[in-house]
Amino acid sequence: MDLTTTLTGFVALYIFMLAAFTGYEIIGRVPAILHTPLMSGSNFVHGIVVVGAMYALLNATSLVEQIIGFTGVLLGAGNAAGGYVVTERMLEMFKPSTKAAPGKANEGAK
Amino acid sequence: MRLQPQLIIDASYFTAAFLFIYGLKRMSSPLTARSGIVVAGVGMLVATLASFLYYFGVNEAAQAQLGTNVTLAAVALGLGTTWAWWSGKRVAMTAMPQMVALYNGMGGGAAAAIAAVELLRTSAVHQTVPLILAVLGAVIGSISLSGSLIAWAKLDGRINGTWRFSGQQILNGAVFLATLAIGAYIIFVADGHAHPGLVAAFFAGALIFGIFMTMPIGGADMPVVISLYNAFTGLAVGFEGYVLQNPALMIAGMVVGSAGTLLTLLMAKAMNRSVSNVIFSNFGASGDEQQGEIKGSQKPAEASDAAIQMRYANKVIIAPGYGLAVAQAQHKLYEFVKLLVDAGVEVKFAIHPVAGRMPGHMNVLLAEAGVPYDMIYDLEDINGEFKEADVAIVIGANDTVNPAARTNKSSPIYGMPILNVDQAKQVYVVKRGQGKGYSGVENELFFADNTNLVYGDAQKVMVAMIHAVKALEGGH
Numbered sequence: 177m178d179l180t181t182t183l184t185g186f187v188a189l190y191i192f193m194l195a196a197f198t199g200y201e202i203i204g205r206v207p208a209i210l211h212t213p214l215m216s217g218s219n220f221v222h223g224i225v226v227v228g229a230m231y232a233l234l235n236a237t238s239l240v241e242q243i244i245g246f247t248g249v250l251l252g253a254g255n256a257a258g259g260y261v262v263t264e265r266m267l268e269m270f271k272p273s274t275k276a277a278p279g280k281a282n283e284g285a286k
Numbered sequence: 287m288r289l290q291p292q293l294i295i296d297a298s299y300f301t302a303a304f305l306f307i308y309g310l311k312r313m314s315s316p317l318t319a320r321s322g323i324v325v326a327g328v329g330m331l332v333a334t335l336a337s338f339l340y341y342f343g344v345n346e347a348a349q350a351q352l353g354t355n356v357t358l359a360a361v362a363l364g365l366g367t368t369w370a371w372w373s374g375k376r377v378a379m380t381a382m383p384q385m386v387a388l389y390n391g392m393g394g395g396a397a398a399a400i401a402a403v404e405l406l407r408t409s410a411v412h413q414t415v416p417l418i419l420a421v422l423g424a425v426i427g428s429i430s431l432s433g434s435l436i437a438w439a440k441l442d443g444r445i446n447g448t449w450r451f452s453g454q455q456i457l458n459g460a461v462f463l464a465t466l467a468i469g470a471y472i473i474f475v476a477d478g479h480a481h482p483g484l485v486a487a488f489f490a491g492a493l494i495f496g497i498f499m500t501m502p503i504g505g506a507d508m509p510v511v512i513s514l515y516n517a518f519t520g521l522a523v524g525f526e527g528y529v530l531q532n533p534a535l536m537i538a539g540m541v542v543g544s545a546g547t548l549l550t551l552l553m554a555k556a557m558n559r560s561v562s563n564v565i566f567s568n569f570g571a572s573g574d575e576q577q578g579e580i581k582g583s584q585k586p587a588e589a590s591d592a593a594i595q596m597r598y599a600n601k602v603i604i605a606p607g608y609g610l611a612v613a614q615a616q617h618k619l620y621e622f623v624k625l626l627v628d629a630g631v632e633v634k635f636a637i638h639p640v641a642g643r644m645p646g647h648m649n650v651l652l653a654e655a656g657v658p659y660d661m662i663y664d665l666e667d668i669n670g671e672f673k674e675a676d677v678a679i680v681i682g683a684n685d686t687v688n689p690a691a692r693t694n695k696s697s698p699i700y701g702m703p704i705l706n707v708d709q710a711k712q713v714y715v716v717k718r719g720q721g722k723g724y725s726g727v728e729n730e731l732f733f734a735d736n737t738n739l740v741y742g743d744a745q746k747v748m749v750a751m752i753h754a755v756k757a758l759e760g761g762h
Contacts, residue, residue: 183531184415192524195537198307199520199545206314208639208664211549211646216386217313217323218545219516221306223330223389224538225396225523226363227299228530230337232403233362234355237347240482241403246358248399253366255393255519256334260327261374262385267319269653272660 213270216263223256291339298336299534305329306538310545316659333534334363347409366392379654380611383643384441387512390519391434397427397522398489404529405472405485412478416529421469423525425492430518432496437508437515440500441643449501455566458498465491499565507564509644510553514561517546549645556639558691558702582730587738592679592714593622593751597758599676601632603668605705606652608642609682609718610744616655618748619681623657625755635661636668636705638686669706678710680731681744682717688729713737716747 183191199218206214229252233245309326312318338359344352370389377385401424404416439445468488472480503511520542527535554561596602604623610616623633635657641648649662663671672678680687683705690697691704707713708731715732717739731737740747 183528183533183536188528188536191533191536192540195524195540196544199310199541199543200548202307202310202314202541203545203548207316208646209637209649209659209662210314210316210319211552212382212642212644212650213319213323213646214310214313215513215516215546215549215644215646216382217310217326218520218542218549219386219390219393220323220330221310221326221538222393222516222520222523222542224302224306224333224534225393225400225519225526226366227333227337228400228523228526228532228535229396230334230359230363231340231530231532232400233359234340234352235344235348236355236403237345237351237409240406242351242355242358244399244402244406245355246362248396248403249359249362250366251392251399252396253363254370255389255396256330256370257367258370258374258385258389258392260323260330261371262377262382262389263313263323264320264327265374266379266382266650266653267313267323269650270316270319270659271653271656272316272658 210270213263213266216259216266220256220259220263223252223259226252226256228252291342295336295339298332299532302329302333302534303537305332307541310541379651380643381442382650383509383512383647384438386644387434387438387441387508387515390512390516391431391438394427394430394434394515394519394522397519397526398424398431398492400526400530401427402485402489404526405478405480405488406482408479410478414473417473417478419525420529421473421488423522423529424489425465425469426518426525427522428489428492429496429499430515430522432493433500433518434512434515436497436500437503437512440503441508448504454498454502458495461491461495461498465495503565507557507559509640509647510550510557510559510561510564512644513546513550513553514565517543517550520544520546553640553645556645556703558699582733582735584732585738587714587740589740589742589747589750590754592677592738592740593754594758595712596626596631596677596679596751597629597755599631601634601671601675602626602677602679603634603636603672603675603707603710605636605638605678605680605683605687605707606641606648607638607681607683607686608648609684611642611648611651611682613682613744615681615744615748616651616657618745618752620652620655620657622748622752622755623661625752625759629755629759633661634663634668634671636663636665636672636707638665638683638705639703641683641686665703665705672706672709675710677712677714678707680707680713680715684729687731689731689734690729694730707731708734708736711736714740716740716742716744718743 229248236242236245306326306329309322312322401420404420520539524539626633637648687705687707689708691699691702
């Protein structure tokens with residue numbers, strides 16, 4: 177764990193706090209019609225865990241670590257890819273009405 | 287030599303964190319939502335590809351197996367992505383909640399795996415704070431994994447019924463405390479150098495607790511539970527991000543952790559329950575004992591009569607429930623709505639916050655049928671309009687339109703916000719038979735003077751309604 181950035185103590189707390197508020201603000205303003213896609217979208221975002229699992233796997237030194245790391249990457253990749261596909265499929269279906277007014281307009285024409 | 291790959295990794299993670307937040311922000315409006323997920327997807331791709339650069343900076347001990355490890359990582363990535371892509375493409379929209387649960391559980395498992403590697407690395411010198419977070423992340427991630435799997439199996443119909451016995455809470459509590467005790471031992475006594483068997487017991491305890499905790503929860507409450515586990519996985523990822531000193535995991539995890547928590551609270555509120563009530567009580571177990579006497583009778587009506595009345599109405603409000611989607615009637619419903627709109631009727635959809643199997647699920651199911659989202663209204667926005675509606679039609683919904691929630695204090699659903707369909711001049715309820723809703727409560731709406739029931743399969747009823755209106759137009 178010899179990375180150049182050190183995020184310990186209060187620096188880590190600041191990151192956690194600001195990230196928590198960010199998440200709260202983003203969801204707080206979402207209309208209820210998007211709750212399902214957004215839950216799925218946030219599910220996709222925590223798929224970033226795959227990156228941590230890759231770090232663990234690349235640094236594995238024993239068979240046990242390799243097996244656990246492999247499982248971690250497999251599960252994380254499933255989380256990320258699956259979350260992306262289902263979210264994208266759902267959001268693609270949300271379309272505004274292309275003929276919002278014609279219903280009314282036709283009435284006059286009849 | 288080492289600095290440059292690390293710099294690229296850091297820059298990629300920073301980019302990913304930015305793209306995640308920006309993407310989620312764009313997802314918060316229907317107009318930009320589609321681009322939002324694509325933006326976040328680019329972030330994921332950048333971060334994942336950059337992570338292969340860890341190749342240049344691994345521990346000396348791991349150098350010998352580096353080739354194997356990189357191959358394993360590539361294979362795992364390929365397999366996981368391919369399977370998830372394939373399964374995600376073919377899942378039906380009605381089955382979306384359990385699929386989200388499954389993917390979410392996998393994320394929790396990945397977080398637990400990171401913790402497991404860390405706790406088994408006995409050669410390393412462990413500090414207390416990262417150890418605490420690794421153990422907490424392990425517990426939360428493991429619960430999320432096994433709990434989500436149970437939620438998936440239940441919603442997918444692979445496990446039926448709930449599993450309850452007396453003393454269950456005590457047993458669950460004991461398992462949970464035992465798990466925490468082993469965790470505390472690993473942190474404070476063994477300093478992260480605990481026997482592998484003990485670490486295994488610790489994970490087993492957390493996994494078993496996740497199963498025990500989820501088994502007694504009924505299908506109607508699953509959405510809240512899935513959302514809770516989504517928040518759990520986020521937290522676990524954030525904690526393991528600290529352990530790995532990885533800011534992308536810390537930020538993404540915590541954003542999801544808080545967003546998921548808020549979403550869980552919103553959902554529980556919409557059901558008029560507290561989150562602890564969902565998890566620790568058995569809803570529906572003590573259902574209909576205190577039923578008041580309901581006056582009136584259920585009056586049947588023909589689908590064609592109802593359709594013609596709606597054709598000549600000024601304003602029609604539709605209150606759909608999950609029953610609509612079960613009957614796969616949403617396409618036919620929209621076809622019928624288009625006929626009404628062409629005839630000059632003002633049609634609106636009223637969506638209860640918990641319609642469907644997770645909040646907003648109904649919107650997804652209607653969107654699948656092509657219903658534009660500007661015809662769809664939330665409970666708060668539409669409830670004042672029922673008074674002006676000539677016809678309100680309820681399809682496959684029950685508890686969410688039960689007036690007892692407003693009036694009957696002894697009702698288990700008392701206090702839950704409902705759609706005020708009973709205030710419309712005429713109410714039609716499309717229903718298979720005379721059954722009760724999830725809560726097991728009889729619905730007095732069905733007995734009201736201005737209510738008629740159209741019995742039958744929702745899809746067949748919609749087809750009959752379409753025919754009735756078309757026959758009318760043809761006869762002109």
